[in-house]
Every structure is written in structure tokens, then in C-alpha cells.
Amino acid sequence: xxxxxLYEDDDLLIVNKPAGVLVIPDRFDATIASLNKLVEAKAxxxxxxxxxxxxxTSGVICFAKNEAAHRYLSIQFQEHAVGKFYAGxxxxxxxxxxxxxxxxxxxxxxxNGKMIVAKKGKLAVTDYKxxxxxxxxxxxxxQIHTGRTHQIRxxxxxxxxxxxxxxxxGDGKPFMLSNIKRKYHLSGKDEAERPLLNRLALHAYRLxxxxxxxxxxxxxxxxxxxxxxxxxxxxxxxxxx
Numbered sequence: 417x418x419x420x421x422l423y424e425d426d427d428l429l430i431v432n433k434p435a436g437v438l439v440i441p442d443r444f445d446a447t448i449a450s451l452n453k454l455v456e457a458k459a460x461x462x463x464x465x466x467x468x469x470x471x472x473t474s475g476v477i478c479f480a481k482n483e484a485a486h487r488y489l490s491i492q493f494q495e496h497a498v499g500k501f502y503a504g505x506x507x508x509x510x511x512x513x514x515x516x517x518x519x520x521x522x523x524x525x526x527x528n529g530k531m532i533v534a535k536k537g538k539l540a541v542t543d544y545k546x547x548x549x550x551x552x553x554x555x556x557x558x559q560i561h562t563g564r565t566h567q568i569r570x571x572x573x574x575x576x577x578x579x580x581x582x583x584x585x586g587d588g589k590p591f592m593l594s595n596i597k598r599k600y601h602l603s604g605k606d607e608a609e610r611p612l613l614n615r616l617a618l619h620a621y622r623l624x625x626x627x628x629x630x631x632x633x634x635x636x637x638x639x640x641x642x643x644x645x646x647x648x649x650x651x652x653x654x655x656x657x
């Protein structure tokens with residue numbers, strides 16, 4: 417697996433995380449590849465995990481290359497002093513097309529690993545802005561000002577627009593061309609339609625932070641091919657062609 421480096425110096429290593437990769441090793445199956453071990457192999461040294469992305473989320477993630485950088489960066493993330501920006505495909509027409517969601521998040525009382533918006537939860541703040549809107553889907557940019565588990569996923573579900581392919585907070589259905597192309601027909605070579613996207617439609621596209629010496633770091637990763645393919649087809653067919 418090729419791990420793309422977005423930025424590196426003596427203290428930081430920022431990479432573009434592929435979708436489907438755990439950030440840290442699985443607690444029950446150590447044979448599953450994890451991003452931190454892949455990055456250590458790439459860097460040829462020990463690295464420290466500073467923050468995490470969900471397994472199916474792709475995009476910008478930062479690691480520390482020494483203990484001092486790890487301590488400093490951990491505090492920056494804890495104090496929400498890092499700019500964290502995402503892009504995602506959501507279901508439905510989002511109205512208003514721009515806003516702020518302030519809904520405290522807590523663990524689901526009955527479903528392990530799931531979160532809910534609840535008054536007794538921890539403060540969570542998400543800004544969103546629709547950048548492209550089609551009849552059935554929208555491409556939305558997010559900035560999260562807190563770092564709660566599944567924050568964007570929970571907040572978008574709470575306003576009725578879950579992320580595409582989210583099997584925990586949405587319907588989990590893959591993105592198919594037949595969803596938007598009215599006269600879709602399989603080619604003679606295919607027995608079944610292949611999804612354009614079959615994982616959570618969420619991508620961390622920008623990370624902004626200031627190092628201890630005052631240097632500002634901005635790392636960006638463009639939309640991955642799978643989400644980009646969906647956007648391309650939505651622009652082509654969502655008008656009803």
C-alpha cells in the first residue's frame with residue numbers, strides 16, 4: 417500500500433490516509449495492517465499518533481516524530497486549536513445550505529460504538545457549507561471545532577442528511593450510477609452493477625496547525641478518486657438526462 421506524504425519535517429509527518437485503513441492496530445486482530453505501522457515503516461523510525469480518522473474516512477492525518485512534538489500537538493488538538501476541514505457526500509437537499517450545528521454528543525445507550533445527539537453529552541460544534549447540490553445528493557464542506565467520535569456523521573444525521581454509504585447513521589447503501597441515471601442499462605460484459613462508491617463518503621481535505629516555533633503548517637489532500645467519480649457522474653446525470 418502506497419502512503420502519500422503531504423508534509424514532513426523533523427517533528428511532523430503528515431500523510432494522505434487511504435480509506436479502509438485503521439489508524440492504530442485492531443485490538444482483536446494484530447494481523448490487520450494499521451496506518452501508524454505503515455507510516456513507521458515508510459519513515460524508518462518510531463512515530464506517535466496525534467489524532468485519528470474513522471477507518472473508512474480518507475484524507476489528511478498528522479503524526480509526531482518525537483515525544484516533544486507529540487506532547488505539544490496533543491495539547492493543540494485537545495484545546496481545539498487545529499483547523500480540521502472535511503468534505504462529504506450527503507443524502508438529500510440541505511436547507512439552509514450553510515450553517516452551524518451545536519449538538520452535544522453522547523454514547524448510544526443501547527448500541528455499542530454508536531453515538532447520538534443528547535443534552536447530557538459533550539459539546540460538539542460543526543460548521544457546514546454546501547458547495548454543490550443535486551436533486552438527491554449534496555457535496556458539503558465541514559469544519560469541526562471539537563473532536564467528538566463520529567461528530568460529522570452524527571450531526572448530519574441529526575438534521576436529516578446522513579452521509580452516503582454510512583451503515584451506522586444512514587442506510588449504508590452504496591452509491592450506484594443507476595441511482596441518478598434514469599435510463600441506466602448494464603453493459604453486456606457485466607452481470608451486476610458495480611458501485612461507484614462503497615465506503616463512507618467522508619474525506620479530510622485540509623489540516624491547519626501552528627507548530628511550537630510559530631510556523632504555520634497547512635496540508636491538503638484533494639478529493640479521492642471514488643468520491644470524485646461520484647461528483648463527476650452527479651454533474652453529468654443529476655439534471656435528469
